[in-house]
Every structure is written in structure tokens, then in C-alpha cells.
Amino acid sequence: MAILLFRVDERLIHGQVVVGWGNELRPDTIAVVDDDLAESDWEQDLYRLGLVEGMHAVFETVADAMDHLDGWIADSSRTVLLTRDITTMLRLAGAGQLRGREVNIGGLHYASGRDAVLPYVYLDADQRDALSALLDHGADVSAQDLPGGRRVRAERLLRGGEE
Amino acid sequence: MSDSGLRGIVVAHGAMAGGLVDAVQSIAGIEEGVLVAVSNRGLSPQALADRVRDAANGHSSIVFTDLPSGSCGSAARMLIRNTSGVGVVCGVNLAMLLDFVTHRHLSVDELLERLVTKARDSIQSVAAPAPQHGDPAVQG
Numbered sequence: 485m486a487i488l489l490f491r492v493d494e495r496l497i498h499g500q501v502v503v504g505w506g507n508e509l510r511p512d513t514i515a516v517v518d519d520d521l522a523e524s525d526w527e528q529d530l531y532r533l534g535l536v537e538g539m540h541a542v543f544e545t546v547a548d549a550m551d552h553l554d555g556w557i558a559d560s561s562r563t564v565l566l567t568r569d570i571t572t573m574l575r576l577a578g579a580g581q582l583r584g585r586e587v588n589i590g591g592l593h594y595a596s597g598r599d600a601v602l603p604y605v606y607l608d609a610d611q612r613d614a615l616s617a618l619l620d621h622g623a624d625v626s627a628q629d630l631p632g633g634r635r636v637r638a639e640r641l642l643r644g645g646e647e
Numbered sequence: 648m649s650d651s652g653l654r655g656i657v658v659a660h661g662a663m664a665g666g667l668v669d670a671v672q673s674i675a676g677i678e679e680g681v682l683v684a685v686s687n688r689g690l691s692p693q694a695l696a697d698r699v700r701d702a703a704n705g706h707s708s709i710v711f712t713d714l715p716s717g718s719c720g721s722a723a724r725m726l727i728r729n730t731s732g733v734g735v736v737c738g739v740n741l742a743m744l745l746d747f748v749t750h751r752h753l754s755v756d757e758l759l760e761r762l763v764t765k766a767r768d769s770i771q772s773v774a775a776p777a778p779q780h781g782d783p784a785v786q787g
Contacts, residue, residue: 494691498717499660530724534716593691603689 487515487556487563490582490623493590494568496521497534497541500590500630501564506536508631513563514541515556517549517576546575553581570614574621583622589615589641590629601641604629615642652751653758654706655682657739658699658723659713662686671744681748687718696722700730707732709747709758711739734759742769 488509493501496516505511514535521527522545532541544552549565553576556563567573573587591604598606605627607615615638618625625638657664664684671682683702687695699710699722710723715737723735734755736743743766750758 495718499714526728530716530721533720593694594689595691595694 486559486561487553487565487585489564489588490573490585491564491566491588491590492568492570492573492592493566494593495591496566496568497531499534501566502534502536502539504630505564506539509562509564511562511564512539513556513561514539515549515563515565516541516543517546517565517567517572518543519545519572522548546572549576550579550581553579557581570611570618573623574614574618577618577621577623580621582618585623587618587623587625589625589627589638601644602627602636605641607641612642652681653747653753653755654680654703654708655711655744655747655751656685656699656702656708657682657711657744658685658687658695658719659711659739660687660717660719662688663713667739667741667744670741671748675745675748677748681751682744687722690718692718692721695719696725699723699726703730703733707755709733709751709755709762710735711744711747712737713739736762736766738766740766740769742766 488511489505491501497514501514516531522543528543535541556565567576569592570589576582589605592606592611593604594606598608601607615625619638627636627641628634657667659667664686668682668684671677685698685702690698695718703726710726710733712719712723712735714720720737727733727735732755736759743762746765747758747762750761753761
């Protein structure tokens with residue numbers, strides 16, 4: 485499998501992804517799936533500043549990513565796929581391509597209307613609904629900020645987090 | 648802050664910004680508001696960008712970030728895209744901040760170049776001196 489990690493992280497390309505997961509997984513490609521970013525060259529340049537040697541980034545709309553997903557999974561590149569929210573990951577799962585695949589919730593931080601579930605996961609009603617729907621699509625969803633961190637299953641996130 | 652000098656905003660991961668501002672305070676005894684610490688801990692990208700903008704609060708400012716990229720670097724770069732009178736310096740260190748608090752009457756453009764030079768000059772490697780004849784360390 486050439487997609488090593490499906491991750492929801494609103495910071496997208498940043499230290500935890502590039503250094504934390506990067507050292508563990510050694511990806512050569514960061515695929516950012518985001519309709520707004522796919523149309524914004526200056527923001528793409530901003531995120532590319534965070535890459536390290538040997539990595540490159542692609543920025544795609546959800547529609548384009550759905551077309552390319554099977555190819556990314558089949559080809560020889562080592563890819564980390566990022567979305568900034570669960571809703572976008574759910575759209576990507578719409579064609580059933582995430583069934584049985586692990587999806588990592590890596591960072592959804594405080595914002596107005598969100599409740600704390602973990603120190604790095606805050607959810608509002610829309611994100612909870614999207615998380616439930618992602619499970620319904622057969623994805624294996626859990627929260628884990630870094631490779632050495634504790635993995636918290638989505639079912640527990642929906643019950644309110646750590647026990 | 649009672650004068651018209653530039654404001655400094657230190658944006659960094661974890662407790663780094665607060666630690667740097669505390670160190671400057673202990674060395675230089677700065678007035679409140681001259682240097683403002685902002686941590687990215689627990690903040691979404693938008694919340695962090697809002698926090699940095701609020702810290703500037705319309706003042707001409709230098710934003711110091713720990714890294715050129717990531718959430719801190721991005722928040723600073725987004726601020727200067729939409730705000731005049733603000734400069735960004737990445738790779739903050741203590742020497743840089745000490746120079747800032749003593750030269751913040753300069754313009755943003757003058758300071759940007761100066762601060763990078765000062766910070767680079769402060770990064771030095773120091774090798775152990777070569778053993779000298781008669782040094783107790785080289786005697787049996």
C-alpha cells in the first residue's frame with residue numbers, strides 16, 4: 485500500500501507530520517486534499533516551506549483526489565494523505581475507497597463551538613456527525629498525534645474522549 | 648507600553664515563547680507589552696493567526712517565529728500579507744531578542760536585516776582548546 489497514512493490535521497503540513505510521522509514512515513509525497521488550497525498557489529507555497537529534503541507535495545480538490553486515489557494506492561510512491569477536517573475525509577470516503585483503511589485524527593484544535601475530547605482533538609456537532617459517518621463507511625478511525633502516542637479509537641472520541 | 652518603539656511578538660511551539668520573553672525580561676528588564684509571547688499549543692491555524700493579530704493590535708511590530716514553516720511560521724506570514732508595518736523574522740533566539748529590545752526605535756526594514764545578522768553571529772561552535780605541555784590533563 486503506497487498511502488502510508490490518511491490523516492485529518494487542520495495544520496496540514498507541519499512539524500508533527502513532516503518530522504514526527506515523517507521519521508517513522510519515510511514518505512516521499514504529501515498529498516493535501518482541500519478544495520480551497522488546490523486553487524491557492526500562494527498558500528501552497530507557504531505549506532511547501534514545511535517540507536524536508538526528499539519530500540514533495542501535491543494539492544488536489546476532493547473530486548480530483550477521488551479520481552487519483554486508486555492510483556496513489558497502487559503506485560510505488562510513499563504517500564501521506566492529509567485533509568484539514570473530518571468532513572473532507574468523509575467526502576473522500578464517499579466512493580468506498582476508505583473501507584477497511586486506517587484513518588488517523590491528528591489535530592483538530594480549539595475553536596468556538598468545539599468541545600474538548602483530547603488535548604489535540606476538539607469536535608463540534610458537524611465533525612461528530614462526520615466521524616460517525618466515516619465509521620459507517622467502514623474506515624478504521626482513531627486519534628493519535630504522534631507515532632509514539634496513545635491511539636484512541638473513534639468510538640471513544642464519540643463518547644467524550646479519554647476514560 | 649509607554650513609548651512608540653516597535654512591539655515584538657514571539658510565536659513558538661509549546662512553552663518556548665514564554666521562556667524566551669521571561670529570559671529577556673530577566674536580562675533587560677523590559678516594560679510590559681514590549682515583547683508578547685504567543686504559544687501555538689492547542690490552537691487551530693485560524694485561532695493562532697487571530698492570536699498573533701490581536702497581539703500586534705495595530706502596532707508596528709516584528710513577529711519572531713521559531714521555525715520558518717509550520718503553524719507559527721504560517722500565522723506570521725499570513726499576518727504580513729494583510730497588514731502593513733509588520734515584519735517577520737524566523738529562527739528566533741535570545742541574542743536576537745536582546746538586540747531587538749535595545750534597538751526597537753529603528754524601522755521595521757532596518758531591524759529585519761540587523762536582527763538576522765545578530766542572531767547568526769550568536770551561533771558559534773566552540774572547540775576544546777588543544778592540550779598544552781604541562782597541562783595536568785595530559786600528565787600521567
